[in-house]
Amino acid sequence: MAFATAHSAAPPYITTRIYCCSSQFRFVTNRAIRHSGIRSASANNVAGIGQQKGEIDMGILQDRVAIVTGASSGAGYGAAKRFAEEGAIVVATARRKDRLDALVAEIEVAGGKAIALECDLFKEEDIDKVVNTTIKQFGRIDILANIGQGSLDKHAYLEGIEVANAVEVYMGGPIQSLLFMQKCFPHMKERNYGRIINCGSQSCLSGLPGFGGYEMAKAAVQALTRTASQEWAKYGITTNVFLPAHWSDAFKLSAQGIEAGNSAAERSPMGKLGEPYEDVSPMVAFLASEGAGYINGQAIAIDGGVQLIA
Numbered sequence: 001m002a003f004a005t006a007h008s009a010a011p012p013y014i015t016t017r018i019y020c021c022s023s024q025f026r027f028v029t030n031r032a033i034r035h036s037g038i039r040s041a042s043a044n045n046v047a048g049i050g051q052q053k054g055e056i057d058m059g060i061l062q063d064r065v066a067i068v069t070g071a072s073s074g075a076g077y078g079a080a081k082r083f084a085e086e087g088a089i090v091v092a093t094a095r096r097k098d099r100l101d102a103l104v105a106e107i108e109v110a111g112g113k114a115i116a117l118e119c120d121l122f123k124e125e126d127i128d129k130v131v132n133t134t135i136k137q138f139g140r141i142d143i144l145a146n147i148g149q150g151s152l153d154k155h156a157y158l159e160g161i162e163v164a165n166a167v168e169v170y171m172g173g174p175i176q177s178l179l180f181m182q183k184c185f186p187h188m189k190e191r192n193y194g195r196i197i198n199c200g201s202q203s204c205l206s207g208l209p210g211f212g213g214y215e216m217a218k219a220a221v222q223a224l225t226r227t228a229s230q231e232w233a234k235y236g237i238t239t240n241v242f243l244p245a246h247w248s249d250a251f252k253l254s255a256q257g258i259e260a261g262n263s264a265a266e267r268s269p270m271g272k273l274g275e276p277y278e279d280v281s282p283m284v285a286f287l288a289s290e291g292a293g294y295i296n297g298q299a300i301a302i303d304g305g306v307q308l309i310a
Contacts, residue, residue, distance in 0.1 A: 058087055067144050074147075189237070199244070240299075
């Protein structure tokens with residue numbers, strides 16, 4: 001026997017189902033079927049328990065509208081791709097439009113929906129353009145994945161940090177994150193629903209030498225996340241921050257970056273650093289989902305155990 005229950009914050013045609021079999025309850029979440037769209041026997045046994053004829057499997061972000069910053073590479077690229085696979089309509093933003101166009105083409109070939117919007121994080125008018133275009137085209141903003149970070153080539157040891165460079169890194173991190181959050185907030189508040197996922201760094205917990213300005217900025221992102229989680233939860237908006245350790249182009253931008261990447265891989269109990277799409281994006285997608293509605297104000301490390309936090 002099946003009971004369908006509609007969630008008020010979800011689009012009206014999305015339902016979850018609870019199936020009762022003897023004394024056991026099984027909670028079934030519809031999932032996106034990727035690539036070929038052909039279900040395997042195991043997929044039918046796991047994801048389609050009790051599926052009725054004519055029902056369509058859907059991802060955990062089905063028809064949600066998601067802005068993803070920093071989507072041209074690294075964790076932003078991985079999150080944008082994963083969001084689309086889970087059914088979201090992705091607004092991919094970054095400075096490098098050619099990479100965004102390639103990402104959107106990849107998503108569309110796989111059957112997903114996405115648009116590319118060039119955005120310089122240091123220009124508030126570009127942030128306005130992203131938010132306004134999203135509302136104009138899709139009518140709402142359900143998810144904000146604040147993953148972009150400017151000035152990743154400005155790493156220096158403490159005695160060599162110039163105030164101007166520290167401010168630049170700060171503007172490209174917590175300040176632009178704040179602006180995106182502020183501009184998305186009224187649209188999320190109006191619908192009493194929102195998922196904000198910011199990007200921190202496990203390095204600001206360990207005090208990694210040579211990254212003072214970057215770590216100051218990322219620590220501020222974590223503080224911003226905690227404050228938003230307390231102020232905005234009453235509007236149905238959750239705010240969390242993930243702390244990734246994965247290989248990306250950013251490691252190659254400075255000598256400290258290359259050394260830090262190799263050092264983190266050596267310290268990892270898994271003996272490696274993760275990959276943005278394969279290892280990091282599944283947790284980011286979950287935090288963006290309806291199922292993460294009771295997770296709020298948390299800093300979640302996605303680093304294979306490099307940094308242990310409670």
